[in-house]
Amino acid sequence: MNLRALVSVTGKPGLYKLIGQNRAGFILESLDKAKIKTVVNLNTTKMATLEDITIYGEEDEIRLLDVLETIKANGGNTPDPKTASNEELRNFFREVAPGHDESRVYISDIKKIISWYNIIKEFPLFDEEAPAPIQ
Structure with a gap:
């Protein structure tokens, strides 16, 4: 099973797919039907891959x-x-x-x-x- 690109973000419901990285942090896409893209800053937000939980x-x-x-x-x-x-x-x-x-x-x-x-x-x-x- 490959769960390396799937992450859980503290304080946010659901799961996200890691799709990239920029200077501000990691770019994530929600796995729900809305497919909302968001950027999380690792200095202020904790996230964990499902593989590591x-x-x-x-x-x-x-x-x-x-x-x-x-x-x-x-x-x-x-x-x-x-x-x-x-x-x-x-x-x-x-x-x-x-x-x-x-x-x-x-x-x-x-x-x-x-x-x-x-x-x-x-x-x-x-x-x-x-x-x-x-x-």
């Missing part, structure tokens, strides 16, 4: 990439984060991220991960190989 585990951290692949492998069916109960969301997450630290992974985190999956499931990202890391 991890989830608190009871023993080791769990890579978001692994959770997204598990969701896809289980048929890609997710509860609706807007209407599902907290217990339904927690049970779903126990299946796709066994061993996550339930005291530090909040329902809001689970909702965000489900919404991210629902955004990216339409893209061929699951079929693309991630580029080899630069050494």
